[in-house]
Every structure is written in C-alpha cells, then in structure tokens.
Amino acid sequence: MDIKTHRGSLIMNTATMAYRNLLKTIHNPDRFMDVIIQPIMFMLMFGYLFGGAIAGNVKNYLPTIVPGILIQTMLSAASGSGSQIREDLDSGVFDRFKSLPMAHIAPLAGQLFADILRLTVATITSLATGYVMGWRPEAGFGGIVVSGLLAIFTGWAISWIFALLGLLAKSATTVESFSMITMMTLSFLSNAFIPIKTLSKTMQIIAYMNPITYVITAIRQILTTGRWTNEAFLVLIFGIMIVAVFAPLTVWAYNRNN
Amino acid sequence: MTVTNAIEVSHLTKKFGDKIAVNDISFNVKQGEVFGLLGPNGAGKTTALRMMTTLLKPNSGQVKIFGHDTIEEGRLARSMFGLTGQYASVDEDISARENLMIFSRLNGLSRVNAKQRTEELLTEFSLVNSADKSLKNFSGGMRRRLDLAVSLITRPALIFLDEPTTGLDPRTRTQMWETIRKLVSHGSTIVLTTQYLDEADQLADRVAVIDHGKLVKIGTPLELKQQVGGINLSFSVTEVQQVKAAVKLVADQLGTTAQILGQRLSTNLASIDQLTPLLIALKQAKIVINSLTVQEPSLDDVFMNLTVGKN
Numbered sequence: 255m256d257i258k259t260h261r262g263s264l265i266m267n268t269a270t271m272a273y274r275n276l277l278k279t280i281h282n283p284d285r286f287m288d289v290i291i292q293p294i295m296f297m298l299m300f301g302y303l304f305g306g307a308i309a310g311n312v313k314n315y316l317p318t319i320v321p322g323i324l325i326q327t328m329l330s331a332a333s334g335s336g337s338q339i340r341e342d343l344d345s346g347v348f349d350r351f352k353s354l355p356m357a358h359i360a361p362l363a364g365q366l367f368a369d370i371l372r373l374t375v376a377t378i379t380s381l382a383t384g385y386v387m388g389w390r391p392e393a394g395f396g397g398i399v400v401s402g403l404l405a406i407f408t409g410w411a412i413s414w415i416f417a418l419l420g421l422l423a424k425s426a427t428t429v430e431s432f433s434m435i436t437m438m439t440l441s442f443l444s445n446a447f448i449p450i451k452t453l454s455k456t457m458q459i460i461a462y463m464n465p466i467t468y469v470i471t472a473i474r475q476i477l478t479t480g481r482w483t484n485e486a487f488l489v490l491i492f493g494i495m496i497v498a499v500f501a502p503l504t505v506w507a508y509n510r511n512n
Numbered sequence: 513m514t515v516t517n518a519i520e521v522s523h524l525t526k527k528f529g530d531k532i533a534v535n536d537i538s539f540n541v542k543q544g545e546v547f548g549l550l551g552p553n554g555a556g557k558t559t560a561l562r563m564m565t566t567l568l569k570p571n572s573g574q575v576k577i578f579g580h581d582t583i584e585e586g587r588l589a590r591s592m593f594g595l596t597g598q599y600a601s602v603d604e605d606i607s608a609r610e611n612l613m614i615f616s617r618l619n620g621l622s623r624v625n626a627k628q629r630t631e632e633l634l635t636e637f638s639l640v641n642s643a644d645k646s647l648k649n650f651s652g653g654m655r656r657r658l659d660l661a662v663s664l665i666t667r668p669a670l671i672f673l674d675e676p677t678t679g680l681d682p683r684t685r686t687q688m689w690e691t692i693r694k695l696v697s698h699g700s701t702i703v704l705t706t707q708y709l710d711e712a713d714q715l716a717d718r719v720a721v722i723d724h725g726k727l728v729k730i731g732t733p734l735e736l737k738q739q740v741g742g743i744n745l746s747f748s749v750t751e752v753q754q755v756k757a758a759v760k761l762v763a764d765q766l767g768t769t770a771q772i773l774g775q776r777l778s779t780n781l782a783s784i785d786q787l788t789p790l791l792i793a794l795k796q797a798k799i800v801i802n803s804l805t806v807q808e809p810s811l812d813d814v815f816m817n818l819t820v821g822k823n
Contacts, residue, residue: 263620270617277614278605281646346601350662353565355591356618 264357271364275338276371288334289376293327297383300447308448313388320384320391321401321473322446324377325466328409329441331376333433335369335413336420340429343421343511362508366410366417373409377402393480401476404486408469411493414500421507440466465492516578518543518670518701519564524573526559533559535725536573541703543669546696548716549705552819556725557705558598561674564703565595577670593670594663598678598705601659602647608658609634609643615662633661637691653684660691671695673704677711689714709812723819737809739817745787746778747804754799761797765790781806 279285301319305312342348342361351361381398391397416433423429443460444467450458461467472485519541526534534556541547549557562568564575566582566589575582577589595601602611612633616626634640637657647655656676663671676692677685692715696702706712712719713733721728721736729736749758752775762770762779766786770779781787787806794801 267618270614274603274606274610274614277610278603281605281607345604346597347603349567349597350595350601350615351618352567353590353593353595354615354618355587355620358587360618 264360264363267357267360268363268367271360272367272371273364275364275368279368279372285334286375288330289327289372290379292330293323293376293380294383296323296326297380297387301387304447316384316387316389317391317474317478318449319447320381320389321470321477322441322444323384324380324402324405324473325408325470326437326441326446327376327380328373328405329412329437329466330433331372332369332409332413333416333429333437334372335365336416336418336423336433337426337429339365339417339420340423340426344426359505359508362417362504366413369413370406370410373406373413376409377405391477393477397476397480400482401473404476404489405469405473408489408493411496411500414497414504418500418504418507421504421511440464445470468492516543517541517576518545518578519547519703520574520576520579521560521564522574524560524563524575525571526556526563526568527571532725534563534570537722537725537727538573539720539727539730541701543701544696544699545717546692546702546704546715548712548719549703549722550707550709550712550716550719550815551705551722552707555722557707557722558674559725560722561672561703561705565593565672566590591666592668593672594666594668595672596656596659596663596674596676598674602655602662604647607644607646608639608650611647611658611662612665616665619666621665629665633664637661651684652680653687656680656684656688657691660688664695668700670701670703673702675705675707677706677708709810709815713810721815721818728818729814736814739814742809743781743784744778744807744809745781745790745805746776746807747801748774748776750775750800750802757797758794758799758801761793761799762790765793 297319300323301312301315305315305319309315309318339362342365348361352358357363381402393401416429419432420426420429423432443457444464445461446466450461450467453461468485469489472483472489475481475483475485517540521540522538524534524537525532537556537560549560551557559568563570564577564582566586569583577592580589580592582589603614606614609630612630613626616629617623621629634643637660639654639658639661642650642654647658650658660673660676673692677688680688689711692702692704696715702715704711704715716733718730718732719736720730729739731739749755755772755775755777758777759770759772762768762777766779766781768779770777772778784806
C-alpha cells in the first residue's frame, strides 16, 4: 500500500522538483534560449561589431567583453526564475503540489536548485564561446573556474530577487518585461562592454553606482591576475547579503501566496 | 461498529473582502459514501472544496479529515486524500509517465514503487499508448483520466473531485462516471462538486445543495425529490369543450385542482396507483385524451424549487 512520507524528505522533494524543472526544460528547449543561444549570439555580435572600434581588434576586446557578457547572461538567466515561478503558480498543477503531503517549500526550493543548473550551463556557454573566439585569460584554468563559480553564485543570489518578484507580480508577462528592462539597464549602464573612462562624468557616476560594474571588475581581476582580490571578496559578501535578505522575503511571500 | 465520518465540516466560513463566499456551512461525510456538492456557478462549491483540501484557509470554522484538523495537522490530513481539481492539475510540459513518476515521488514513494505504480495506473486508465507523448496532444478526456490517475497514486481512502466532467463530451462523461463508480465499489469515499443535477443524481448517495455560499438543503437525491412534491401528470384533452368536465373529474378522482394551459391539464399524483382509476374514469366519461406524460420530479425541479428567485 502507500508509503508514508518521511520526516526530512525536504531534500528528496526538492530534488524531485528540480528534476521536474529539468524535464520541463528538456521538453521545451526554448527555455534554454536565454542560457545558450543568447550568450553565443551576443558574444559573436558584440565581439565582431565593436572589437575593432573599442579595443583595436577583436582579440584585444575579448578580456573586456567575455566577463561582461558572462554577467549579462547571469542576469537574464536569473530573471527567468521569476517568470517560471509565476507561470507555475498560475497553472493548476500548483494546487496539486499544495495538496500533497510533501515539504511545503519544495516547489520553490526546486526552482532555485534548478536555477543553479541553468546558471552553470550559461556560464560554460559564455566562457566556451569566448575561448572559441580566441580568448586566453592570463589566470589559466583555475582562474576561469573560480571566476565562473563567483559568477554563478552572484547569478543565484540575484535569482532570489527575481523569485520574489515572480511571487508578487500579477502575471508572467509583467515579470518578463520587468526582467528585460532590468537586464538591459544594468548590463549596458556598466563597464560590461566599454572602459568606464571613455564615458562622460554623469555617465561615469551612473556606471559606478551600478553594482554590476563591481561584479564585472571582480571577475576581470580574477581572470587577469589569477588571484582572489578585495573586489571579489566584496562581491561575495554582497551576494551573501542579497541571499540573507531576499531568501526570507521570498519564503515569506511564498507562504503568503498559499 | 460505529460509522466514522470521513469528513466533518463545522461552521465553515470564507470571506473575500466584503463578499461571503462560504457562509457557516456544516455537514459530515460518512465513510464509503459519495457526497455531492451541488450548486450553480459561483455558489461557493469550489471555495468550500478548497478549504476542505487545505488549499485555502477558512476565516472561521473547522474541517476534519478522518479526525485530523486541516489546519493544525495539515500535512497529515493531506496524506489522507487525493484531489482532482477543476482545471487540469497536471504538468502540461511533460509526458503522462513523467507526471505520474514525479507525483509518485512527491507522495513519498520510493523510486521502485513509483515506477511500478506508474505502470499500473497507465494501464488502469488506458494511457499506455500515449504515456510518452506530450500532454499538449491529449484530448480533454485523456487529461482528466491522467488527472484522476495522479490523485489515486497512494490509493487514498478519500477522493475529492472538483467538477470532474465539466467540459467533457457525453461519451467521455459516461466513461468518467464508470470510473468513479468503480472507485466507489472499492470502498473509496468520494466528495464531488457538480453543477449538473443528473450527475449528482447518478453518482451521489447524498447531496448538499449550496447557493450563495449557504447550505440550502442536504439529503439523498430521493429525499430531495420527494420534498418537491409527488409525481407530475399531464395530458391534453382532444375536444376543447370537454376540458371543464375533465377538470371536474380530476378533482373528484384525485382531490386536486388541475392547472389548465389551453387544452392541457397538469396535476400531481400522490402515487402512481392513482393513474389507472383516473384513466378508466376518463374513458367512462368518454373524454378523449392524448400526449399523456407522467414524470417523477428530477433534481432540476429540486434545484429550481430551492434556489428559485434567489439568482
């Protein structure tokens, strides 16, 4: 007959929910759009379009643009979390989840767990595209791994913000358009694609107010020096703070929704 | 042995802003019975069901599932029932087999048991041939079958069905009824909401009529029908000049005043036995009649009677 759910099955339930998200992605490859197609496209387009103008040639531009596009991709992958949560909440299947004797928080936890996977795929795609285009960072493989992990962690921290947004927003479309605007503003008004010193004074102030600038700087430093810098430390602390603030808020909003 | 209640609902109330969706409803559902919640759209059936299945917190009142409070012992209560929601509560993006696997795992089945149960249910609900197809290509009936199959993973003793046949074609609807009857024969307790009176009549042992959030009446379909009155008899008199004589004859024979509509007479019979003497009397009086109908009250009549003028 039926098998009782055991205490502490939160991890198992979360794993099942993450597996469900993975299955959904496999059945709907368009969900991979923002983590595979987008970084490849941007890397090629921006690299070959602006490389000459900004850095003299494409190869010289790569150390600037690879970390820039990596973080831009993290932003858009993280923002996908919000619309996916909203879509789930709006579908009838969520009622079923809530009526099951499973860990109450598992659907949310599963989503954020699956996000790590999406962010990892996005990171590998971005860095690999750069490599194919001729990018060879001084830091070597170790530096690439460390910077990749920092990027994934930052992206994951940001996905908590978007998860909260998804829980509070009216519809998936609202979340999507808001995510698009945020992603565009934060990635372009930063040092992702250009050296900040080329900007006007006002624009420099804006770029320095943008937290994404610091994330990109930190990633670039690791990739060029191969060392864990103060900036990297700052970004890590900032990421931890985001999770510390937004994880409880998101859980609260999730519980309120039920 | 005393009959234990599968569900005890007491003074259940839910407000949405100023609107009282469910207003102080109390009833019990006995083990093994099919209990129907009947009411028009917006009557509060689904809201009541959502509270009974822990999806919605009541403003006041209490629901106990096999003795377990849905709020204090939510998780325990949830392990006692299966729910099939009004809207297909299965995952659209993945296949039928994957749906069953995931929900089996979420219900706490081990991987091996989940696999076995999935195959059993696919066979039982004739979904084997479409098990790996995308749900986007599923018909409404197949979707409902999968939905029901998911609710039955743990073989729950109590099953909630929210409008199980709304939007289905007549044939699929009959199949769904058959499936529900089969569940009943295995001893499951079933609570279903419906706006179709014939569905309640066909399936339910007891019916609670809900209108404007209030419990209007509760009883077996038969009790509810009897409450409306006896059997309706109506016939037409062929010769218009004989209508008066026919009315007098009905009054003499049945002691009732027939209602007249043109040449058509309509009245109530206390029992079907009264019909033969009446017809003989009509023949003896040489009153020729045609298009005679005898109709037992339907739940439609009950429904109109209970909710008339309130909508």
